[in-house]
Structures are given as C-alpha cells and as structure tokens.
Amino acid sequence: MSIQCLSIFLEKTxxxxxxxxxxxxxxxxxxxxxxxxxxKQSDSDSLPKVEFExxxxxxxxxxxxxxxxxxxxxxxxxxxxxxxxxKLRPYLKNWLYTDFKxxxxxxxxxxxxISTVPIFNYYLIQAEKYxxxxxxxxxxxxxxxxxxxxxxxxxxxxxxIKEQEKLGKFxxxxxxxxxxxxxxxxxxxxxxxxxxxVMFPQSNESEPKLRFFNFADEWTQxxxxxxxxIIGGGTPxxxxxxxxxxxxxxxxxxxxGEQIYVNRSNKKxxxxxxxxxxxxxxxxxxxxxxxxxxxxxxxxxEKEGTTNQGFQSIIPDSDKLNSYFIFSKKEELKRYGETxxxxxxxxxxxxxxxxxxxxxxxxxxxxxxxxxxxKNLDDEIVRQRQKLEYLQQLKQAYLxxxxx
Numbered sequence: 063m064s065i066q067c068l069s070i071f072l073e074k075t076x077x078x079x080x081x082x083x084x085x086x087x088x089x090x091x092x093x094x095x096x097x098x099x100x101x102k103q104s105d106s107d108s109l110p111k112v113e114f115e116x117x118x119x120x121x122x123x124x125x126x127x128x129x130x131x132x133x134x135x136x137x138x139x140x141x142x143x144x145x146x147x148x149k150l151r152p153y154l155k156n157w158l159y160t161d162f163k164x165x166x167x168x169x170x171x172x173x174x175x176i177s178t179v180p181i182f183n184y185y186l187i188q189a190e191k192y193x194x195x196x197x198x199x200x201x202x203x204x205x206x207x208x209x210x211x212x213x214x215x216x217x218x219x220x221x222x223i224k225e226q227e228k229l230g231k232f233x234x235x236x237x238x239x240x241x242x243x244x245x246x247x248x249x250x251x252x253x254x255x256x257x258x259x260v261m262f263p264q265s266n267e268s269e270p271k272l273r274f275f276n277f278a279d280e281w282t283q284x285x286x287x288x289x290x291x292i293i294g295g296g297t298p299x300x301x302x303x304x305x306x307x308x309x310x311x312x313x314x315x316x317x318x319g320e321q322i323y324v325n326r327s328n329k330k331x332x333x334x335x336x337x338x339x340x341x342x343x344x345x346x347x348x349x350x351x352x353x354x355x356x357x358x359x360x361x362x363x364e365k366e367g368t369t370n371q372g373f374q375s376i377i378p379d380s381d382k383l384n385s386y387f388i389f390s391k392k393e394e395l396k397r398y399g400e401t402x403x404x405x406x407x408x409x410x411x412x413x414x415x416x417x418x419x420x421x422x423x424x425x426x427x428x429x430x431x432x433x434x435x436x437k438n439l440d441d442e443i444v445r446q447r448q449k450l451e452y453l454q455q456l457k458q459a460y461l462x463x464x465x466x
Contacts, residue, residue, distance in 0.1 A: 094213030181230030189465035287417025296340030305335030311367030358396025386433030
C-alpha cells in the first residue's frame with residue numbers, strides 16, 4: 063500500500079542546517095520484509111567481540127577501542143553495514159551501525175538489510191514506533207524483544223532508494239555533529255579536572271603546583287567550621303496542609319543533580335511550616351551539600367531558600383571563604399563525607415563532622431581569583447552541555463516526525 067508522505071530534510075551547510083521539503087510515495091512494509099536477521103555463529107579468536115557494555119546506550123557509538131578484543135567466546139557474526147540491536151531489557155537502546163566485521167556477544171539481534179538502504183534502517187530502529195514494538199517483550203526474569211511481533215510490524219518506508227539514502231545521510235550528519243559536541247564536552251571536563259589537580263594542593267602538598275601571578279603566600283590549614291557556618295535542614299509535618307505550598311523554596315537532595323546554581327525548588331513551604339520545623343532560611347551564596355546517600359552533590363543558592371534534613375549546607379564567612387572556591391573543592395568534600403559518614407540504613411555525614419573537616423585555604427583574594435576562574439570554566443561546560451542536549455533533542459524530534 064502506497065501513501066503520499068511529506069518528507070522534511072535538513073542538509074548541513076557551512077554554518078547551519080538547510081530545510082528541504084519533498085513529496086514522495088511511501089509504502090507500508092513489514093519489518094521482516096526489509097530486514098534479515100542473521101544467526102551465523104562463530105567462536106573465532108581472529109574477530110573482535112562486541113558486548114552490551116562496549117556501546118553507549120542511545121548514542122550508537124563504541125565507548126572503547128575493541129579492535130584488539132579477541133577471545134574464543136561464541137557469538138553472532140556481523141559484517142560491515144549490519145546493525146546490532148540489543149534485544150534484552152534494559153539494552154533496547156544499545157544499537158550500532160557497523161563498519162567492520164566482528165562477533166556480537168550476548169542478546170543481540172544482527173540485522174542485514176534486504177531491499178532497503180542499511181543506514182536508513184539503522185535510524186528506523188531508533189524511531190519511537192520501532193521502540194514501542196520492540197518493548198512488547200516476552201519473558202519475566204530476562205524480558206527480550208519478540209521477533210515474531212517485531213517482524214510482523216508495519217512501517218512506512220520511502221519507495222525511493224535515493225530518499226532512503228537522503229534520510230540516512232541527514233541523520234548520520236546529525237550524529238556526527240552530536241559526537242563532535244560530545245567529544246568537546248568530554249575534553250572540557252578533562253581540562254577542568256587537570257586544572258583542579260594543579261591549582262589546588264593534592265595529598266601531602268601544602269600549596270598548588272600552578273598559581274596566578276602575584277600570589278605567593280602559603281596556604282593555611284583551617285577547619286571548615288572556622289570559616290563557614292554549617293546548617294542542617296528540616297521537614298515540616300507533611301500531614302499539615304498549612305505548612306506546604308507557600309513561597310519559601312525547600313530543596314531535597316534529588317533535585318540538585320549537576321546544577322551549579324539553584325533558585326527554584328520543586329516543593330515550597332509556608333512561613334508557618336518554617337517555624338514548625340528545624341529548617342532555616344539560607345542566604346544567597348550558601349553552598350548546599352547533600353549529606354546522605356548520594357553524599358557530595360553541591361549547588362549554590364541564587365535565591366534564599368531552605369532544605370530538608372538531607373543537607374549540611376555551608377554558609378561561607380565572606381571575609382574568609384568564597385562560595386565558588388569551596389564549591390570547586392566538591393570532590394574533596396565528597397571524599398571526606400564518604401570517609402567519615404556513618405549509619406546502618408544509609409551513610410550520613412553530620413554537621414559536627416563537616417565542621418571538623420580540615421581544608422587548605424589561600425587568602426580570600428586568591429580564593430576569589432580561583433573561584434572566578436573555575437566559574438568561567440564551568441559556564442563553558444554548561445553551555446557546551448546545553449548545545450549537546452539541544453542537538454540530541456533535535457534528533458529525537460526529527461526521528462518522531464520522519465518515521466511514522
């Protein structure tokens with residue numbers, strides 16, 4: 063059955079993507095009519111092996127070099143331009159378009175294109191409709207996609223081979239752009255990690271290897287409680303409606319994530335709720351520090367707020383400690399919390415323990431300089447992450463629109 067389908071393409075130009083619209087005939091085809099499922103087995107030790115953990119889920123790229131991953135384990139042989147698809151939950155998004163010959167280990171389907179362009183099929187399996195069909199799995203303990211269901215499912219396919227190629231090329235170009243941005247983000251993170259190692263003293267060091275010009279004074283050891291106030295949080299009685307849905311931000315550890323600044327919580331409490339709990343209003347510049355399971359997530363308050371008891375928040379003495387400086391020591395604080403924390407149900411670090419933490423500090427002027435430096439670096443990382451997320455969302459949007 064043929065249908066008329068409005069196809070929207072984006073071509074990569076020097077500076078952007080260009081929109082191309084075409085009206086071509088598409089037809090309904092069963093998945094088993096365009097894909098051959100390969101089952102040839104081999105234990106050859108001269109072919110590289112691919113496992114689930116070698117593939118970045120949802121990104122279709124290898125996370126390591128497997129060209130020398132040779133052994134005699136048995137699996138399914140694949141050729142260049144075949145498609146690997148993880149049929150076992152939770153690996154339904156572990157897919158790979160191959161450009162080499164190898165052996166797939168584990169619950170992979172290996173797809174060979176019959177009458178359609180391989181690269182088109184590679185993006186077809188990433189589309190929402192295919193994923194819905196593949197999720198109709200069988201089994202309870204180890205659920206797997208059901209080939210009978212998948213092979214009998216109907217999909218709209220361009221009858222024109224050139225259109226299939228065009229679609230494949232477009233998404234391949236978009237994937238390349240996403241990969242480049244991903245690598246740039248990873249390099250920026252590595253750069254930050256390298257700077258942290260040389261601009262902050264490491265174990266058994268009293269000063270960093272690299273310093274800003276005109277700063278030469280020794281770093282001095284202080285207890286965190288000497289340069290900041292450590293404040294725990296609290297939770298108003300959840301059965302008292304008058305304590306909730308007010309205008310005071312009230313944070314829980316789960317909403318911190320990778321944010322640097324926070325200014326709006328998911329839940330809010332009232333003034334009465336604040337009065338009836340151990341929560342306290344924390345000023346702008348407070349560094350929130352999660353003190354329970356998931357110890358060490360941090361964020362800086364851009365707006366006054368409160369927290370639940372899953373935090374030991376750091377309110378810096380502005381003459382002695384810079385907010386962004388202590389925020390940049392996140393990994394050091396995390397290690398400390400995980401080391402000294404205690405508890406049978408879950409590990410927790412107390413306010414008293416946080417106050418006792420020993421830290422090396424430069425002058426407040428050098429702290430400001432370091433804080434500004436790492437803030438600028440973090441801002442660049444955030445911008446790069448946002449670009450990457452935009453491209454990933456763009457890809458998902460076009461997969462949904464183009465594959466019906």
